[in-house]
Amino acid sequence: MNVLDSNMRLTSQRQVILEELQKVTSHPTASDVFDMVRKRLPRIGLGTVYRNLDLLAERGVIKKIEVGGEQKRFDGDTSPHYHIRCVKCNRVEDIFIERHGELEKNAASCCNYKILDHHVQFSGICSECLPEA
Amino acid sequence: MNVLDSNMRLTSQRQVILEELQKVTSHPTASDVFDMVRKRLPRIGLGTVYRNLDLLAERGVIKKIEVGGEQKRFDGDTSPHYHIRCVKCNRVEDIFIERHGELEKNAASCCNYKILDHHVQFSGICSECLPEA
DNA sequence: CTCAGTGCAAACGATTTGCAGGGCC
DNA sequence: GGCCCTGCAAATCGTTTGCACTGAG
Numbered sequence: 001m002n003v004l005d006s007n008m009r010l011t012s013q014r015q016v017i018l019e020e021l022q023k024v025t026s027h028p029t030a031s032d033v034f035d036m037v038r039k040r041l042p043r044i045g046l047g048t049v050y051r052n053l054d055l056l057a058e059r060g061v062i063k064k065i066e067v068g069g070e071q072k073r074f075d076g077d078t079s080p081h082y083h084i085r086c087v088k089c090n091r092v093e094d095i096f097i098e099r100h101g102e103l104e105k106n107a108a109s110c111c112n113y114k115i116l117d118h119h120v121q122f123s124g125i126c127s128e129c130l131p132e133a
Numbered sequence: 134m135n136v137l138d139s140n141m142r143l144t145s146q147r148q149v150i151l152e153e154l155q156k157v158t159s160h161p162t163a164s165d166v167f168d169m170v171r172k173r174l175p176r177i178g179l180g181t182v183y184r185n186l187d188l189l190a191e192r193g194v195i196k197k198i199e200v201g202g203e204q205k206r207f208d209g210d211t212s213p214h215y216h217i218r219c220v221k222c223n224r225v226e227d228i229f230i231e232r233h234g235e236l237e238k239n240a241a242s243c244c245n246y247k248i249l250d251h252h253v254q255f256s257g258i259c260s261e262c263l264p265e266a
Numbered sequence: 267c268t269c270a271g272t273g274c275a276a277a278c279g280a281t282t283t284g285c286a287g288g289g290c291c
Numbered sequence: 292g293g294c295c296c297t298g299c300a301a302a303t304c305g306t307t308t309g310c311a312c313t314g315a316g
Binding site: 103104110111112119126127 | 199200201215217219220226228229230233236237239240243244245246247248249250251252253254255256257258259260263
Binding site: 009011 | 304305306307314315316
């Protein structure tokens with residue numbers, strides 16, 4: 001928790017939210033996290049969850065990811081990796097293939113942007129949904 | 134407009150929405166399209182715009198793209214290409230580099246999904262925003 | 267003590283939907 | 292003439308915010 005500013009307090013809500021998020025690899029939405037955290041802190045409010053997730057994401061302690069779908073999702077793993085989403089059940093999983101630096105180089109040569117980052121989104125059908133497809 | 138089902142009617146609203154969208158490369162949001170279309174059809178409703186954009190996207194006549202930000206955007210160009218978003222002004226532009234088939238192959242070998250598609254999202258600072266950065 | 271953080275509820279913005287009337291095929 | 296589609300407004304959903312209170316430092 002040393003990444004946080006000195007004027008950022010270590011509340012139990014903040015702590016539990018981070019712990020619960022880092023415990024899973026399911027890329028939960030804010031209300032998923034709310035449900036997870038509520039088991040340990042029954043009086044926590046949904047607003048608090050949103051506020052803390054945004055704050056932690058801003059500091060880079062966690063990542064806010066925007067795959068398809070309506071709700072944003074959060075990832076406790078900040079190491080660089082890609083994602084795949086199942087178009088049937090909307091599950092989101094990690095794809096650990098090496099980042100293609102080449103991609104940013106190619107993009108840079110065909111537009112006059114200062115490129116900061118890139119992300120690759122795969123979509124497909126997960127092994128669990130495949131049989132019924 | 135031959136891509137449409139036989140039971141899909143060619144209303145003026147539908148026609149104008151498609152025309153206006155194909156006229157630009159700015160990846161407008163639904164309400165951007167609403168504003169564009171309203172100049173020609175002042176009585177059109179926002180709901181109609183949403184309904185038609187979704188419908189056209191479902192048929193593959195246009196594409197619904199989900200870059201960062203709150204609103205979804207629409208692209209009249211359905212040829213395969215990537216996108217870059219300016220983190221300052223939120224403009225979205227096309228990146229025409231050849232698709233990396235390799236990406237899907239690599240992803241397939243590290244997860245047991247049937248991979249259907251992939252998309253690459255770049256983020257950066259556009260030439261217009263760069264001076265003030 | 268102080269002020270960042272909280273719970274709660276109301277507000278908000280994007281999108282969806284129910285419905286009665288309208289116009290394409 | 293049927294029924295898909297529209298305009299309109301209300302409803303919904305995710306997320307944000309105002310406020311008075313609480314508790315970490």
